[in-house]
Amino acid sequence: MNRIRPLDVLSGLLAFALTASVAELVAAAVTIVSPRVAVGDTVIRLAPAAAVHFATRTFGTNDKPLLLAVIVVITLGFGALIGGLARRRPEASVAGFALWWAVCAAAVWADQTQPAAAIAVTGVAAAAGWGALRLLLTRAGLEAPAESGAPTLPGDPRQRTPDRRAFLGFAAASAGASVAAVVGARRLGGRDVDVAVERQTIALPKPKNPLPPVASSAALDAVTGISPLVTPNGAFYRIDTALSVPRVDVQTWRLKIKGMVEHPQEFTYADLAAMDAVEADATMTCVSNEVGDELVGNARWLGIPLPALLARAGVKPGATQVIGRSVDGFTVGFPTEVALDGRASMVALGMNGEALPAEHGFPARLLVPGLYGYVSATKWLAEIELTTLEAFDAYWIPRGWAKFGPIKTQSRIDVPIPARQVVPGRVPIAGVAWGGIRSISKVEVRVLPAGAKDAPWLTARLSDALSQSTWRQWVVDWDAQPGEYDIAVRATDGTGATQTPDIADVAPDGATGWHTIHVRVKA
Ligand SMILES: Nc1nc2c(c(=O)[nH]1)N[C@H]1C(S)=C(S)[C@@H](COP(=O)(O)O)O[C@H]1N2
């Protein structure tokens, strides 16, 4: 019983093939570097410079593919070895997969400094391969036929001889799964796109209506702790369902306009950039923003007006809904009439003077001022589809959120910070307030001493309204005396409607209530 059985060798090879391909697929799905590539990078990094030079000279630009091919061959050879040993030394198979896991996880980790993803992705792949090996070995005859002693009876579990049919079935399934995983990994595509480079090299269109730079006199940015009037891109909140940020290749990216239109359209990035672009200041916020929370930001957007794009396509009568679909399948939907009512709806390409950051939808996203993001702001936009309101519910609608999502008027206190003690004296109470496309006409603050029933509402000083669709900063100078206070804020929008004190949960259509904080002023 010392001979190595070919079926075991084949099992090991197939199991490691599965491990390697599952690793490719999962890595592509979460857009981290594939273990194969990471190991290749590590080899290149660790190899003596002379060896790298030799390889490049000898194999030319094929050195990388060759290295990757060598890694595959070594992996499969290692698998064959482990398979051959597994029957007599079951611990060898565990050790083999553990070794593969350790090497690949370390290489991915070193490449991307994402330890959790590195360990998880390679761990899943190793587990899949190990499971496959167990299944295959069982079909190849897990128990050795009894060598000595009493002859086994038919039906004795030890009498398992290879069940070649079952083995072949499992072997084919394993090989098929490997091929499917590799194909899937390829199709997930875009893996090698470096958005950072694309963003730098892309030419943003020049706006037809360049807005003047935001004057420092327009803002209350000097108030310590207040949200800046324009949120820097790096500080802009991020909300999406994407497990990892889609990396879109702007060269192959297309924006389609389809559905109930006379002339379906397909634009390249260059096509869009050649159209008349506009700038608009708009505040965006998430329907799941709790009262006083931070899922809100204000930016200067640059893009192609949605009405112009829809006019090119020719919206058919009865097309009451616009759907925005992203490269990863996420959808939003909003009424066509909202897109055309004069607000600055656009396919945005730029944010605060830069190409959209990857996290915020590079290369293009929808922006519809006055609507919550979940019904309007598709990032990594791939398609605009015209349909009816009845025919389609976008991503979040069946999940318990309202079909229509106009932004509710809200205000937030940024300072003072409740957890910190306040020193007596002049203390600014300040924050931001927003009202969808209705702007903000007034913000009031009430400082209620502990135990008091009522206190006057103090009118806050406001920053300029950059547009009807942006938030305004506000500040009240408070002469803080020792004691405890509940400070509340309420905003009135441009229509004269004041925020309701009634508390509503974020679901289904946005939170209401006055943001109130409790502060202690030192004695
Ligand atoms: N592709 C895609 N776009 C999306 C989402 C998403 O999950 N996927 N989430 C939306 C939601 S709920 C909000 S609030 C905004 C947030 O945009 P931001 O991350 O740029 O702030 O994006 C919207 N666009």
Ligand SMILES: [Mo]
């Ligand atoms: Mo959202």
